[in-house]
Amino acid sequence: MIVYTVPVVVLHGATLIAAHRLAAAGARRHNSVGIPLRTHERELLTELTTASNDTRALAQRQQRQAAPGSPADSPMTAEELAQQRGVSVRTIQRHAADYGGWKHNGRWLFPADLRDRKATT
Structure with missing residues (x-):
């Protein structure tokens, strides 16, 4: 009997x-240079997009439901994230969706799990 194993990656x-x-x-x-995505590449990107959006939505719900605790548990501001990443606040704002950001009272907030743990301990 031959047994085939399939590698699995869990993200x-x-x-x-x-x-x-x-x-x-x-x-x-690829699109910018006129190379179309193959079917399996499009399917992978679709799956990653769905899973990533679900992950962000879950993180946002957890942030809203969590009782305020230590500062390490509170959402990060765009200014904090920009300083941590070494980029401008405007860069963080432009890529807010990539970081799971959401607007609250006109300010961008980001999940606390993006906080550099070494900086908070």
């Missing part, structure tokens, strides 16, 4: 969002 949280961001960037690059 979740920030890793899933990063994989989606990279796949979307590759798709945009």
Whole structure:
């Protein structure tokens, strides 16, 4: 009896969002030079988009439902995330969806799990 094994990759949280961001960037690059995506590439991008959106929505619901705790548990502002990432606030705002950001009272907020743990301890 021959047994075939299929490699499986499980992505979740920030890793899933990063994989989606990279796949979307590759798709945009292909489109910009006129190379169409293959069917399986489009299907993969669709699955990553759906899973990434679901992950962001879950993180946002958890942030809204969580009781305020330590500052490490509170949402990050665009300013905090920009300083941590070493980019401008405007860059963070332009890519807010990539980071799972949402607007609250006119300010961009981001999931606390993006906070650099080394900086908060």
